Amino acid sequence: MLGRVTGAAVVTRAPVTPAEPRTFLLDRLAPHELPGRLVFVAELPKNHLGKVVNAGVGRTDKELAQSGDGMTEELRVRLAGMIADASGGVISPDEVLAGRHTLSALGLTSLARISLIDTIEDVFGLEIDLSGDLPSFEDVDTLVAALK
Amino acid sequence: MKIEFTGATEGEAPLTWGQRLMWRAVHLMGPSQNYLNCPFVFPVYGRRDLSTVLDALRVLIERHETLRTTFSDAGQRISRDGVLEIELVEAGPERGLQVAGRVAGEMAHIVFDHGAEWPLRCAVVLKDGRPFALACVFTHLSVDYHALALLAVEWKALLKGAALPPVAWQPRDQATLEASDAWQARSARSIAYWRDVLADVPLDVFDHPPGEPEDPRFIEVIMESPALAVAATRLSNRLAVSSTSVVLAACAGVLGEVSARSRVVMQLVHNNRRDARTREMVGTVGQDALIVLDLLEPDFPGFCRTTHRAALQAYRNAHYDPVAMTAMREKAGGHDLDAFFNDRRAAPGWPALPPDADLSVANTRTYTENAWPGVRFKVFFTVGADAGTGRLSVIVDTAYLPRTTAERMLRSVEARLVGAV
Numbered sequence: 001m002l003g004r005v006t007g008a009a010v011v012t013r014a015p016v017t018p019a020e021p022r023t024f025l026l027d028r029l030a031p032h033e034l035p036g037r038l039v040f041v042a043e044l045p046k047n048h049l050g051k052v053v054n055a056g057v058g059r060t061d062k063e064l065a066q067s068g069d070g071m072t073e074e075l076r077v078r079l080a081g082m083i084a085d086a087s088g089g090v091i092s093p094d095e096v097l098a099g100r101h102t103l104s105a106l107g108l109t110s111l112a113r114i115s116l117i118d119t120i121e122d123v124f125g126l127e128i129d130l131s132g133d134l135p136s137f138e139d140v141d142t143l144v145a146a147l148k
Numbered sequence: 149m150k151i152e153f154t155g156a157t158e159g160e161a162p163l164t165w166g167q168r169l170m171w172r173a174v175h176l177m178g179p180s181q182n183y184l185n186c187p188f189v190f191p192v193y194g195r196r197d198l199s200t201v202l203d204a205l206r207v208l209i210e211r212h213e214t215l216r217t218t219f220s221d222a223g224q225r226i227s228r229d230g231v232l233e234i235e236l237v238e239a240g241p242e243r244g245l246q247v248a249g250r251v252a253g254e255m256a257h258i259v260f261d262h263g264a265e266w267p268l269r270c271a272v273v274l275k276d277g278r279p280f281a282l283a284c285v286f287t288h289l290s291v292d293y294h295a296l297a298l299l300a301v302e303w304k305a306l307l308k309g310a311a312l313p314p315v316a317w318q319p320r321d322q323a324t325l326e327a328s329d330a331w332q333a334r335s336a337r338s339i340a341y342w343r344d345v346l347a348d349v350p351l352d353v354f355d356h357p358p359g360e361p362e363d364p365r366f367i368e369v370i371m372e373s374p375a376l377a378v379a380a381t382r383l384s385n386r387l388a389v390s391s392t393s394v395v396l397a398a399c400a401g402v403l404g405e406v407s408a409r410s411r412v413v414m415q416l417v418h419n420n421r422r423d424a425r426t427r428e429m430v431g432t433v434g435q436d437a438l439i440v441l442d443l444l445e446p447d448f449p450g451f452c453r454t455t456h457r458a459a460l461q462a463y464r465n466a467h468y469d470p471v472a473m474t475a476m477r478e479k480a481g482g483h484d485l486d487a488f489f490n491d492r493r494a495a496p497g498w499p500a501l502p503p504d505a506d507l508s509v510a511n512t513r514t515y516t517e518n519a520w521p522g523v524r525f526k527v528f529f530t531v532g533a534d535a536g537t538g539r540l541s542v543i544v545d546t547a548y549l550p551r552t553t554a555e556r557m558l559r560s561v562e563a564r565l566v567g568a569v
Binding site for chain 2: 086105111112114115118
C-alpha cells in the first residue's frame with residue numbers, strides 16, 4: 001500500500017542479531033514481502049481471545065523503531081488531540097493513542113471525521129483527497145502515515 | 149403579558165450560509181413556508197412561578213442574538229432591545245404538555261414576517277394557574293433542531309437559577325468566518341464537487357413523465373418496523389458503518405429500482421455542525437449534501453460500505469454559499485435533485501426499542517398521512533426521531549409514485565435490511 005512499509009515485530013526466546021531473522025526469511029519470502037523494518041518486542045499485544053492486535057503491533061513498531069524520531073510521536077499526540085476535539089469530548093486522546101479500539105468503535109462519527117479532516121487541512125495547510133482509502137482510517141497511525 | 153429584553157449587543161451582518169438557504173426556501177415556498185417553522189415545547193421543571201419562567205425566557209433572548217434578529221435581502225439585523233408579547237393559556241382538564249404541543253403547532257401555522265417580527269412566538273401554558281410549559285414556534289431562519297436542543301439545556305439550567313457562561317459564537321461571527329478566504333475556498337470546492345456530480349446525471353429524478361396524480365397529490369407513507377431498526381443496528385455493528393448509512397444504502401437501492409437507473413443521486417439533509425465553534429451556536433446551520441451512488445455492487449454489505457464512504461464525501465461538500473451554489477446549478481441545467489434522505493434521530497441507534505424486538509416483520513405496520521400543504525417533493529425518505537420505533541417514512545408525489553408503490557418501497561427497504569443480516 002502506498003506510504004506503508006512492511007514491518008515485523010519479533011519475539012525471541014534467546015537473543016538474536018537483526019540479521020538472523022532477515023537471513024531466515026530471505027529464501028522464504030519474495031523480495032517485496034521482506035520486512036523493511038524489524039522490531040524486537042517482549043511480547044505481542046493480544047486481545048482477550050489471544051489473537052494478535054494488529055493496530056497494537058503497528059504502535060509498538062512505531063514507538064520502538066522510531067524512538068529516535070520525536071517528530072512522529074509528536075505528530076501522533078497532536079493528531080490524537082485533534083481527534084479528541086473533533087469527537088466533541090466523546091473520545092479522549094489517551095484512548096486514541098492506546099489504539100486498542102478502532103476510532104469507529106470509540107464513537108468517531110462521520111461528522112467528527114469531516115471536522116477532523118477540516119482541522120488537518122487548516123493546520124497543515126494541505127488538501128486531503130477523500131476519494132481514496134483515507135476516509136475509512138481507523139487509527140491514528142494511518143493518519144500519521146498519510147501525513148508524512 | 150409581555151417581556152422586555154435588553155441584550156448586550158446590536159448590529160448588522162450579511163446572512164450566514166445557513167440563513168441564506170432558509171431565506172431562499174421561505175421565498176420558494178411562499179405562503180406554505182409555515183412548513184419550515186419550528187414548533188418546540190420547553191417543559192417547566194419543578195414548581196416555578198410565572199416571573200421565574202418569563203425571566204428564563206428573557207435571558208435566553210438576551211444571550212442569543214439569533215432570538216432578537218430580523219431578516220431581509222440585505223442581511224441579518226440584531227436589535228439590542230425589544231418587547232415580546234407572551235400569551236397565557238390555561239390547560240384546563242387536559243394534559244399540560246399535550247396542550248403546549250397543540251399551542252406550539254397552532255402558532256406554527258402562521259407565516260413569520262421576517263423583516264418586522266421577532267423570530268419566535270411564545271405562550272406560557274398554565275395548569276391551575278401555575279406555569280407548566282413554554283410553547284414556542286421559531287422561524288427556521290433563526291434556529292435548527294440542534295439549536296433548539298442547545299436552548300433546551302440552557303432553559304433547564306436557567307429555571308434552576310444557574311449562571312451560564314457567556315455565548316462564545318453567534319451567527320454574526322459565523323458570517324464573518326464564512327467570508328474568510330479559507331471558507332470561501334471550501335465553498336468553491338463544494339460547488340466544484342456538485343458540478344462534477346451534476347455533469348453526469350439526468351436533469352430529473354424520474355425518466356417517466358408524471359401520470360394522473362392522486363388526491364391529495366402529495367402524501368407521506370409511514371412504516372413502523374421494529375425489524376428495520378434491529379436489522380440496521382446489527383448490520384451497522386457488523387460492518388462498522390453508521391446505521392444512517394445502512395438505511396440510506398437500502399433507500400438508494402430501492403430508489404434505483406423504481407427509477408430504473410443504476411446511478412442514484414440524492415440530497416442528504418445534514419446538520420453540518422462540524423466546526424467546533426459552530427457546534428455550540430444557536431442559529432440555523434443545516435445545509436443539504438449531495439450523494440451519488442452507482443448500484444453496481446451485488447452484495448449489500450459491500451454497498452453499505454461504499455455508501456458510507458460516499459456519504460462522507462457528500463457531507464464534506466455540504467459547506468457552501470447557497471447563492472453561489474444556486475447560480476452554478478442554474479448554469480448546469482437546473483437539475484431537480486428532488487430525491488431526499490433525512491435521518492432525524494438525535495443519536496445513533498434506537499436505544500428505546502422494546503427488548504424483545506427482532507427481525508420478524510409481523511409487527512410492521514404502514515399507514516398514510518397527507519403531506520403538509522405546500523410540500524412538493526418527488527421522493528423524500530425520513531428516518532423518524534423516535535428512538536423506540538424503527539420509523540421510516542417517504543413523502544411522494546403521487547404523479548410519479550402512487551401510494552401503493554410508495555408502500556412497496558418502504559417494505560422493500562425493510563426486506564433488504566432484514567435479508568442482509
